Amino acid sequence: MFGRMKLKLCAIALFAIAATFCMQGTFAFYSTTGVATNVVTTGGIEMAIRETTDGGNPFPKEGVYIMPGDIVSKRVTVESLCSHPFYLRVKPVYGIDSEALSSEDCFKLNVNDENWQLHEGWYYYTAAVLPGETTPEVFSHVEIVGDKVDTGYIGHTLTLTVVAQAVQSEHNPLTDGKVWTASGWPAETEAKEG
Amino acid sequence: MKRAILLFLCLALLMTLPAAAAEGRVSYLGGAEGYIFDPGSEHSPSDLFPEFKDVMPGDVISQKIIVKNDAAEGVKANIYLRALGAHADSAEFLSKLWLRVKKSGEAAYMFDAAADDRAQLADWVLLGTLYSGGEVELEVELTVPVELDNRFASAVGYLDWEFKVEEFPAEPEDPTPPDTGDNGLIFLWIFLAILSAGLTVLFAKLRRRQK
Numbered sequence: 001m002f003g004r005m006k007l008k009l010c011a012i013a014l015f016a017i018a019a020t021f022c023m024q025g026t027f028a029f030y031s032t033t034g035v036a037t038n039v040v041t042t043g044g045i046e047m048a049i050r051e052t053t054d055g056g057n058p059f060p061k062e063g064v065y066i067m068p069g070d071i072v073s074k075r076v077t078v079e080s081l082c083s084h085p086f087y088l089r090v091k092p093v094y095g096i097d098s099e100a101l102s103s104e105d106c107f108k109l110n111v112n113d114e115n116w117q118l119h120e121g122w123y124y125y126t127a128a129v130l131p132g133e134t135t136p137e138v139f140s141h142v143e144i145v146g147d148k149v150d151t152g153y154i155g156h157t158l159t160l161t162v163v164a165q166a167v168q169s170e171h172n173p174l175t176d177g178k179v180w181t182a183s184g185w186p187a188e189t190e191a192k193e194g
Numbered sequence: 195m196k197r198a199i200l201l202f203l204c205l206a207l208l209m210t211l212p213a214a215a216a217e218g219r220v221s222y223l224g225g226a227e228g229y230i231f232d233p234g235s236e237h238s239p240s241d242l243f244p245e246f247k248d249v250m251p252g253d254v255i256s257q258k259i260i261v262k263n264d265a266a267e268g269v270k271a272n273i274y275l276r277a278l279g280a281h282a283d284s285a286e287f288l289s290k291l292w293l294r295v296k297k298s299g300e301a302a303y304m305f306d307a308a309a310d311d312r313a314q315l316a317d318w319v320l321l322g323t324l325y326s327g328g329e330v331e332l333e334v335e336l337t338v339p340v341e342l343d344n345r346f347a348s349a350v351g352y353l354d355w356e357f358k359v360e361e362f363p364a365e366p367e368d369p370t371p372p373d374t375g376d377n378g379l380i381f382l383w384i385f386l387a388i389l390s391a392g393l394t395v396l397f398a399k400l401r402r403r404q405k
Contacts, residue, residue: 011396030361034229035278036220037238037354040291040309040336043248044348084250171252171340184251186344 045166046081047088050134063157068146076162078125079134086166087182088129089122090138095159101152107160108143112136117179124179128169138162217258218242222273222324222359224265229357237350243334252340258298259332261357263324270325270364274318278354280310288351290342297321298331309336309353318358325364 051059054073064072078088094103115136116123125135142160149158167184175181219232220242231240235247245257263271280288288310295305295315307313322330 011393030225031358032225032228032361033356033358034220034231034240035354035356036218036231036240036242037352038218038243038246039235039237039241040243040246040288040351040353041237041248042287042338042342042346042349043250083248168250168252170250183340184344 043084044082045084045086045168047086047129047164047166048079048081049090049162049164050077050079051075051162052077054140063159066144066149066158068144068149070144072142072144073140074142074160075140076138077134077136078129078138078164080129080131083131085128085130085169087169087172087179088125088135088164088166089179089185090116090125090162090164091122093161093163095161096153097157101156103158105148106145106153106158108145109139110141110143111139119178119180122165122180126179129166215256215258216244217260218244220259220261220357221264222262222271222357224263224269224271224361230264238352242355243336246336249336249338251338251342253336253338255336255338257334257336259334260329261321261324261332262329263326263359265326265361267326268364270323270362270368272323272360273321273330274358274360275304275315275321276318276356276358277305277312277315278356279312281352281354284351284353285310287346287349288353290339290346291351292337292339294335294337296333298333309351315355325368 052075053059054075059074066072076090078090080086092107092109094107096103096106111118111123115126116138117126118124123138129135144158165186167182167186169182172182172184216233218241219230221230221232222228223230231242233241233244235241235244242259243257245255249255261273261275263269263273265271279285289308291309293305293307293309294303296303303314304319305313305315321332322328324330
């Protein structure tokens with residue numbers, strides 16, 4: 001009799017446990033918050049002016065000694081270092097360490113006018129520079145004009161600095177395919193020097 | 195040859211698949227477990243804007259955000275959103291951008307203002323009542339003006355969104371969500387199986403004793 005009672009109690013206990021499983025819902029009420037910090041970033045345009053000699057070595061930073069009539073090897077290209085295409089213009093800027101002398105007309109560049117168009121003192125690359133692309137040479141050699149650089153220039157330093165500016169080509173339509181008609185060219189003073 | 199044809203067909207099939215846009219994801223796990231914000235970024239672990247990176251003047255970009263009630267079975271949750279605005283050092287930059295937010299499938303925008311603003315999301319806005327497994331999809335559109343100044347190149351702007359959940363148990367009269375099979379009461383079924391086996395043994399022993 002006692003044994004049968006024990007078995008019945010066991011069965012009831014098992015049913016009670018099962019019922020507890022079914023009634024696990026509670027009436028608790030939670031309110032909780034969480035903050036997401038969202039981020040917007042803008043891209044930018046990055047480029048580098050590369051200057052090499054005929055041998056492919058970097059053009060010497062200290063410069064080269066020149067004589068009237070010399071032709072100096074100086075191959076100038078621009079490399080895109082960003083993930084956005086851009087329009088590009090470059091300008092040679094001449095200088096000399098003397099107020100009495102002028103650097104104008106001392107240099108003659110063999111500009112690659114197949115890919116670069118002159119407009120108001122700037123050479124414009126005729127297409128957009130694509131991400132990672134290196135442009136064709138702006139020029140490859142510089143002639144020291146013999147008629148201009150006379151004995152008065154002996155001992156002086158002439159400089160030829162290449163400056164470049166770029167503007168995004170995305171959402172920036174051209175008029176008649178002319179790159180100088182793009183919007184947003186930086187001011188003349190905001191140029192990258194090579 | 196067969197293998198080459200198979201490979202070609204697989205590649206052709208892959209090329210027909212559209213490139214998947216990265217989506218933001220807010221998962222509410224229930225109770226003390228709180229939220230998971232995905233995918234995050236190098237700038238913020240809770241960043242919901244993977245598409246709004248490296249944007250350029252003139253861009254108009256869309257971002258999809260999924261808000262999901264990932265709590266265990268039987269949880270009903272009201273999920274709200276409000277904007278906390280831009281971080282102080284980002285306000286000038288973000289004030290130049292325009293942000294619009296709406297629920298997918300709806301015409302009206304719940305937010306349509308400069309990105310640094312709190313505008314219509316200054317107060318809590320109910321995104322929906324979501325049952326366990328339910329989700330709501332938000333469409334966010336960012337417009338970068340073409341005249342954005344050069345000084346904002348390579349800029350980083352931070353803006354905070356706060357989510358709130360009011361959780362309460364589902365009631366019998368609530369609509370039953372379709373059973374996806376993901377959250378079955380597997381432990382209950384295992385327990386019932388063990389219980390049935392136990393009872394069978396018990397009754398068998400009982401009968402044997404009676405005999």
